[in-house]
Amino acid sequence: MAELMYWEALRRAHDEEMANDPLVICMGEDIGMAGGTYKATQGLYDKYGAERVIDTPISENGYTGLGIGASFLGLRPIIEIMSVNFAWLALDQLFNSAAKVRYMSGGQLEAPVVVRSPGGVAHQLGAQHSARMEKVFMGIAGLRVVTPSNPRQAYGLLKSAVRCNDPVYINEHELMYNFKGEVPDEEYFHPLEGSEVAREGKDVTLFGYNISVHWCLQAAETLSQQYGIEAEVVDLYALSPLDRAGIRASVNKTHRAVIVEEAEAPVGVGSEVMAIINEECFFELDAAPVRVSAANVPMPYNHTLERAAIPKADDVVAAVRKMFGK
């Protein structure tokens, strides 16, 4: 098993899927000749040519719609939107065309497109380059949403997404492209539904996804070493549909839940997971579930304000300590 960076894992998945199927194409701003802002398509322009690795104009709704139209006739486009903040412009085509076409055609037509885009708060990028939009995508029927927390998932989720006949949105993170992790040497397809237990524990469940899984793992170590609390960390790599069974199983085991999200709390992953806990295992709870979320503000530029606006591992530790009265 080789250790790859997140971007290398994505690049490998692109390369393998393009080699496997001549109908797989990649589209996006600067992804071709320039190699991609995050290098996820590096070298593929030279290998597969301009017809299949397409540098698009800065027209997010237009090229997303173009990819969707191409998928109607059997192409398998992987569309990179350089920043999730720009994806707002493409929501019309993604939601109105891709997500609904199977249903409103009575099953005649499908849009097997993959849209990948990094969200999250990087370093001082300000209000219009720091959106966390997973909450927007995960409420749309007909669209699958996944969000890899490590290179293995980044590789395997993209491979499955390309082959799946539903439109899939892959929520990546600006800060995670250089994260390292083990990726199987052999070809690997990650399930698009479910969740993974990233750390076993018995006292409390920390639910995270994407970058917040790492905060949860750090917090779990601190809780174990300093407070004798064994936290289970559940990685919700699939945000739509959410893994009801997985959420229930872990809460039934630990009887306590903390949901950790980089996004603002209203109408988010945390509120949705909390609703599922309420519906599925209310009487198993030993304490009220808690959310650790970002401040509900447009992201400030100032470094100190920015750090204060988003959660960190210490905030997770504090939330758990409060829950246990420690």
Place this chain on the structure above:
Amino acid sequence: MNVADKKRLLREMLFARRFEERCYEAYVERKIGGFLHLYPGQEACAFGVMEAARPGRDYVITGYRDHVHAIRCGADPKAIMAELYGKETGSSRGRGGSMHIFDVEHHFMGGYALVGGPFPLAAGMAKAIKMKGDDDIAICFLGDAANNQGTFHESLNMAALWELPVLYVCENNLYGIGTRIDRSTAVVEQYKRVSAYGIPSDQIDGQDIEVVFKAAQKAVKHVRSGKGPYFLELLTYRYRGHSMSDSNAYRSKDEEKMWSKRDPIIMLRDRLIEAGEITKDDYKAMDTEILDQIEDDIIAYAESSPEPKVEELEKYVLAENDPWVRGGKN
């Protein structure tokens, strides 16, 4: 276009007219729900362009005023009426409605309800055709008001840049719902707007099917030969309001009267009568036959068809049993 073709087109256009008028009645009777956008007045646009293309083979996409384009591509009018009635036998199994007619088997790739939504979808279909090396083309029919959407400009730019085989047909009926084109659009002549992208274009009379056919032949030939996109602006007029909820009070009686004298069906009918190819009685008999067919076959089918099952409410949201959802062959 020979006499036999003209006679056939007269019948097809009259059928489309009567079909839409019957939809109006069914809507008033509350058999059809939702929004209903009707086509009378614009028939020569769809029929004239498709006469120059390959219906059932070239890929056609349009907006919400979509029944007639679907029929011309080969969709069964019974399935369309059943769709309007919301029945399981409808073209979209009652899940789509008037604005979302689909017949993928006949390459009618759908009616879409976001104004301007189909522009990039058509370019994408053209991209797929080009990559596969087929000689089909994509044809996108939309109204003039759609050209004020960003997707118009974004799609024309990409279609021209990548020389995609797509024909954009602008059915300019002069109104975006109730706002006349000169009150919404700085450059009223739509064909001029595409010159910014280096796309060849024509503005022609959209009421005379022979004129439309001739212009479409040239446009289709251009697109099919691999020279990239083409844009046709057809000057036309819709007789009814934008949709059934539109009182149509914004247009003068004089204007409506003027356009009614340029009715695409009447013009072709009179031409055939003058040439001695049909008589007035032939036309009346044909009309009666069509009205009977609509009533006896089409309406009866829609009326008697079953409703979708509530147990299947969530069918068609996602692919069924897609192995890759579980990680495929792992």
